[in-house]
Amino acid sequence: MFNGHQVPEHELRHGDVLRVGDPYTGSFVTITYQRLARTMAPPDESVPRCRLDQPEVTIGREGCELTLASLLVSRRHATVRALPDGHEVRDLGSANGTFVNGERVQISRKLGRGDIIQVGPFKLVYDGRSLDSYDHRGAIELKARRLVRRVGGGKVILDRVSLAILPREFVGVVGGSGAGKSTLLGALSGFSRASEGDVLVNGDDYYANFDAYRGQIGYVPQSDILHQTLTVDEALRFTAQLRLPEDTGDAEIAARVERVLADVDIEDRRTTRISELSGGQRKRVSIAAELLADPSLFFLDEPTSGLDPGLEKRLMYTLRRLADGGRTIVMVTHATANIHQCDHIAFMADARLVWFGPPAEALQHFGVRSGDFADIYTKVEGDAHESHPLVLGELRTEYARWREAHERGEPSLAELWELRFRRSDARTRYIVERLAGEARGPAVKSNKLHNSQSRPSMTMTAMKVGGTTPEDRPDTARVSAWQQLVILVRRNVRLLAVDRRNLATLLLQAPIIGGILVLVARPTALQDLQSSHGRLVLFLVALVAVWCGILCSARELTKERAIYRRERLANLRIGPYLLAKFVVLAAVCLVQSVVLLTVLALKVDFTAAVTTFTADGPESVVRGVAGLGFFGSMLVTTFLSSLSGLGMGLLLRAPRGPRTGR
Amino acid sequence: MSVVPLVLVPQLLLALALVSLPAGLAPLSYLTSARWAMEAFGSLAHLQPPRDFAACTIPGNPLSCPVYPTVDYDPSTAHVFEVWGVLLAYTALCVGFAAVVLARRDRER
Numbered sequence: 001m002f003n004g005h006q007v008p009e010h011e012l013r014h015g016d017v018l019r020v021g022d023p024y025t026g027s028f029v030t031i032t033y034q035r036l037a038r039t040m041a042p043p044d045e046s047v048p049r050c051r052l053d054q055p056e057v058t059i060g061r062e063g064c065e066l067t068l069a070s071l072l073v074s075r076r077h078a079t080v081r082a083l084p085d086g087h088e089v090r091d092l093g094s095a096n097g098t099f100v101n102g103e104r105v106q107i108s109r110k111l112g113r114g115d116i117i118q119v120g121p122f123k124l125v126y127d128g129r130s131l132d133s134y135d136h137r138g139a140i141e142l143k144a145r146r147l148v149r150r151v152g153g154g155k156v157i158l159d160r161v162s163l164a165i166l167p168r169e170f171v172g173v174v175g176g177s178g179a180g181k182s183t184l185l186g187a188l189s190g191f192s193r194a195s196e197g198d199v200l201v202n203g204d205d206y207y208a209n210f211d212a213y214r215g216q217i218g219y220v221p222q223s224d225i226l227h228q229t230l231t232v233d234e235a236l237r238f239t240a241q242l243r244l245p246e247d248t249g250d251a252e253i254a255a256r257v258e259r260v261l262a263d264v265d266i267e268d269r270r271t272t273r274i275s276e277l278s279g280g281q282r283k284r285v286s287i288a289a290e291l292l293a294d295p296s297l298f299f300l301d302e303p304t305s306g307l308d309p310g311l312e313k314r315l316m317y318t319l320r321r322l323a324d325g326g327r328t329i330v331m332v333t334h335a336t337a338n339i340h341q342c343d344h345i346a347f348m349a350d351a352r353l354v355w356f357g358p359p360a361e362a363l364q365h366f367g368v369r370s371g372d373f374a375d376i377y378t379k380v381e382g383d384a385h386e387s388h389p390l391v392l393g394e395l396r397t398e399y400a401r402w403r404e405a406h407e408r409g410e411p412s413l414a415e416l417w418e419l420r421f422r423r424s425d426a427r428t429r430y431i432v433e434r435l436a437g438e439a440r441g442p443a444v445k446s447n448k449l450h451n452s453q454s455r456p457s458m459t460m461t462a463m464k465v466g467g468t469t470p471e472d473r474p475d476t477a478r479v480s481a482w483q484q485l486v487i488l489v490r491r492n493v494r495l496l497a498v499d500r501r502n503l504a505t506l507l508l509q510a511p512i513i514g515g516i517l518v519l520v521a522r523p524t525a526l527q528d529l530q531s532s533h534g535r536l537v538l539f540l541v542a543l544v545a546v547w548c549g550i551l552c553s554a555r556e557l558t559k560e561r562a563i564y565r566r567e568r569l570a571n572l573r574i575g576p577y578l579l580a581k582f583v584v585l586a587a588v589c590l591v592q593s594v595v596l597l598t599v600l601a602l603k604v605d606f607t608a609a610v611t612t613f614t615a616d617g618p619e620s621v622v623r624g625v626a627g628l629g630f631f632g633s634m635l636v637t638t639f640l641s642s643l644s645g646l647g648m649g650l651l652l653r654a655p656r657g658p659r660t661g662r
Numbered sequence: 663m664s665v666v667p668l669v670l671v672p673q674l675l676l677a678l679a680l681v682s683l684p685a686g687l688a689p690l691s692y693l694t695s696a697r698w699a700m701e702a703f704g705s706l707a708h709l710q711p712p713r714d715f716a717a718c719t720i721p722g723n724p725l726s727c728p729v730y731p732t733v734d735y736d737p738s739t740a741h742v743f744e745v746w747g748v749l750l751a752y753t754a755l756c757v758g759f760a761a762v763v764l765a766r767r768d769r770e771r
């Protein structure tokens with residue numbers, strides 16, 4: 001592997017790093033090739049060029065004029081068509097979208113010279129006659145400039161953090177509890193954004209171009225993001241179907257699942273239920289799920305929490321290898337025993353960045369001689385005052401400097417350490433110089449428009465410029481929503497089928513409650529119309545139906561909240577998600593209704609013909625809506641009542657309120 | 663689980679099947695789906711509508727007691743279909759609101 005790509009052989013250049021590791025123990029050595037006479041030519045950075053001399057050039061994963069081999073690219077993704085006065089790009093209903101200058105192409109869009117088309121991890125620069133393609137696979141760099149995040153009440157939970165992470169670096173975010181680690185990860189990943197400051201990915205404004213990068217991000221939250229009752233193989237297949245382009249074949253998906261399981265070293269657990277795996281293996285499966293789309297940028301929130309030291313070491317080794325294989329990885333962690341596997345650590349204390357750089361140098365910076373990272377935690381925690389041993393010792397100059405600027409109050413130790421870091425060589429080397437470095441490849445012009453605002457106007461321009469009639473408009477949204485619905489329905493059916501206990505509870509409710517109703521109901525309940533008993537029995541049936549509906553759905557949304565949230569961040573649509581739940585649960589409700597009424601009919605007489613007493617005297621009528629019969633009509637009513645309960649249950653359980661714990 | 667009883671108890675008490683409500687409060691029952699379920703059942707089975715026996719004008723004559731406000735067990739097929747329609751709309755509204763709630767939460771990023 002070199003620069004994240006597999007190579008048969010490679011000529012070493014100054015600064016190249018060799019890594020030899022043992023996956024079994026998770027131990028490895030790193031060798032850096034140093035050759036002081038830097039006479040070698042810089043690596044060849046030629047850019048493949050695709051000439052647009054045909055009337056139509058198709059871009060896609062396979063068998064196209066311009067082939068871009070990535071799973072984020074659909075088989076036939078987009079075409080570039082010649083117009084009398086230039087070219088236009090047209091999306092062919094791709095799963096992950098085609099973007100021009102960071103805006104998603106809805107139908108088609110005219111290209112201007114210098115426009116950048118983004119297709120999955122590729123950037124294509126249009127110069128009027130040809131497309132230069134820049135491959136960003138395994139080459140994502142992430143820069144953050146003065147990130148600030150404020151929460152309610154003006155409290156700052158992320159205070160002016162700048163850092164630069166280069167391609168294929170493995171960065172650990174460490175610090176005490178509540179120091180802002182997860183906040184920093186949220187801001188860098190874009191999943192809970194900073195209120196001020198910029199995040200740049202390969203030179204692009206990340207927040208503004210989030211939709212274009214969405215597919216290239218892997219994010220493993222603390223909670224499990226796969227259904228525990230499914231087997232590893234099933235869960236990964238469903239995730240692959242949801243995340244990869246629709247045209248990905250079953251064989252391709254199977255191969256991909258195999259590959260990611262190999263990447264995280266759990267091939268032998270394919271057919272095991274996730275709930276039966278150990279904590280470390282479960283985490284690996286979550287990571288595997290995120291690897292399916294082959295992301296180049298990977299975020300993990302405390303992947304090693306709850307693992308024993310051996311497992312932790314091996315997981316860190318796996319992550320190290322994934323980074324070397326072409327991914328930029330940022331990880332929040334509590335555990336520091338294996339932190340030396342990271343290229344850099346970002347040490348957070350009291351919402352501030354007090355160190356960014358190689359872990360070994362961190363010990364030196366904080367004056368820790370024991371070699372134990374835990375000592376840094378102690379040194380940065382708490383408030384400073386004049387007689388504090390650190391203020392009297394190593395932080396004396398910083399304290400004096402702080403005193404000069406502030407009349408009153410006392411700084412926290414974190415503030416002083418931040419001052420010290422800001423004046424250190426390490427900061428110049430690892431942040432300032434790297435932030436100033438040019439990103440490889442072209443950058444999308446920042447138009448500073450936020451997606452929500454730019455979307456309507458973009459549709460309008462697309463309609464105007466494209467000049468297409470509604471008929472030949474690719475129905476991207478509907479098709480893929482339908483596809484999602486089908487996949488989700490299948491997954492829900494599977495989930496229902498494997499969770500035997502839950503299914504049994506749901507299906508036994510009806511006969512049991514029906515049995516109790518039978519005990520109280522009189523056989524003539526529906527024949528003796530003068531008595532109020534019939535009304536009582538039917539009202540109980542109605543209540544039971546509504547109740548069953550609510551119970552059926554009440555657990556559904558809560559039990560997979562973490563999964564929903566993660567999938568929503570990828571590409572899950574709300575409509576198909578809710579509808580898939582509804583369809584499958586409605587089937588359960590139907591079974592329940594049939595059973596309930598059938599049990600009731602064992603005792604209660606459902607004969608349709610009855611004599612009613614009207615003003616004109618007794619009259620014989622046959623009850624029931626034509627075609628359905630009396631029992632059928634009663635059944636429809638029961639089912640509809642049960643559906644209304646189902647709706648209420650889904651509404652009650654829809655997660656609400658501000659997000660907590662972040 | 664804690665909110666489920668808050669939904670179920672109104673279904674039981676406000677459905678205008680067991681106890682009556684003052685005429686002014688009767689529209690509250692529209693919010694419970696059990697009321698619509700009961701109305702469909704009552705119409706289909708040609709039941710006598712529930713009457714408030716505490717407010718009869720002629721003591722001892724049940725027909726002189728007022729029917730619960732807004733309750734209508736009209737046995738015509740059209741009425742049954744109407745009430746079924748209400749039940750379906752009720753369901754659709756709930757699912758629709760659930761979608762809105764989910765979408766709004768997403769925007770709090």
